[in-house]
Amino acid sequence: MFSHLHASVLYGLGGILGVLVVASTTVIMLKRRHPEKSYVELSQRINSWWIMVGIFSAAILLSRTVSIAFFAFVSFLALKEYFSLIPTRRADRRVLFWAYLAIPFQYYWVHLEWYGMFIIFIPVYLFLLLPMRMVIIGETKEFLRAAGMLHWGLMTMVFSLSHAAFFLALSEDKNPAGGGAGLVLFLIFLTQFNDVAQYIWGKLTGRHKIIPLVSPNKTWEGFLGGLATTTALAALLAPHLTPLTVPESLLAGLLIGCSGFIGDVTISALKRDIGVKDSGSLLPGHGGILDRIDSLTFTAPLLFHFIYYLHY
């Protein structure tokens, strides 16, 4: 069973399960100690984590193909949420359909391990094809705005995220410690851990606002505390899951901490521009899917190219 996975990946998934058990137990104890306080949002948040971790683990455990399909589905949910939030033009309905169609293709290139096509399909071919499709329809009012919004969505929700899946297409020999799944776990776990760590550091020690115009709750203390914790954890996990050396793993930790933060506030800026607090209601306690994968849209391509450049 699970012969496609390295033992370290199974330990990693077990470790995440342990973290969730601790989190749920803590909430139960908090409820008992302070029955007067409401822990509804915290409970919802952790329950949603259970479901997300459950689905993610099942995908990783089942097979490489299922894991790739899982990321394709996350891209679909994210792109759908984005298209539902932004003002779109009535004339572009069919163009949006083509944009959705990019998802199965992009992840099929991942499945084929065809790096050359994977890396240019959206930035080159769809970048040129979709405006062409819009021109054929012929609506010129707000053309530039529509084309720009469409491409930003595809780059963020499909191209960026698909880098997480491409770890599964990399040669297993170059990463004897964890294989492709090890790299996926390293990326996803540290990105989500960094979010939580920055949140907790901010709650406990945060005083100096870092970017008040975009995200008034983010503080320097939260950012730096999270960054340090994530970097330490990256150094600890890297030997078991990745081919990174110790200095490289420290850099990878810094990269995830910084770019995760930037991804987070970028989606915050988008939501602020549109005028919504949450991007949706898919994940109770978190908001929509974009609220959860905001950091990942930056960490996935950046960590991928960092490791790809150094080791593949």
Added chain:
Amino acid sequence: MLQQLFFLFVVRPLVLVVLGLNIRHRERIPTKGPAIVVSNHNSHLDTLVLMTLLPWSLLKLTRPVAAQDYFFRNNLLKWFALTIMRIVPLERHIADRSQDPLAGCSEALKHEEILILFPEGSRGDPEQLGTFKTGIAHLVKRHPDVPITPIYLHGLGKALPRGEGLLVPFFCDVFVGEPLLWTGDKAGFMTVLETAIKALAEEGHLPAWE
């Protein structure tokens, strides 16, 4: 049986996975019949979403009220409308004044069923709220104890507007209002109903679609 299979394997995956719902005030959805669910109408998907919204155990009691002239155009469509969707057919153009166009609706309510009604009468322009027809007031007057749940749907007119065959996925926002009752006069009731649905429309963020 056929209806259950169709809803389990076609409608639910379509509504919950391909589209996806953001539901505001889920607790206001009726849990038993008789009841009337009233909503704005922009797409064929509206009925499917409303039928998915109601508890699974109420599916066999849910009856969308639909235009007879449209759904009885051919035998296949008629079979689908009656067997799978279990519509209450409504004659939109009555020639004979002695006929009661609302008899079917009344009958359904007497059997403790849940009616789905679109007072705009047709799907109209995508994502635009048309004027309400007063048929609903005549029906509610006869059944003053039946609660009316107003619902505002947003997004389905983008996903599958009238005259389009290609479905483009969008999240659908569902705003459920507090149940209303018959107010005593027709004009007053129509005002209350229209105000309730317009208020629901203003609750959320609805991006422009021009």
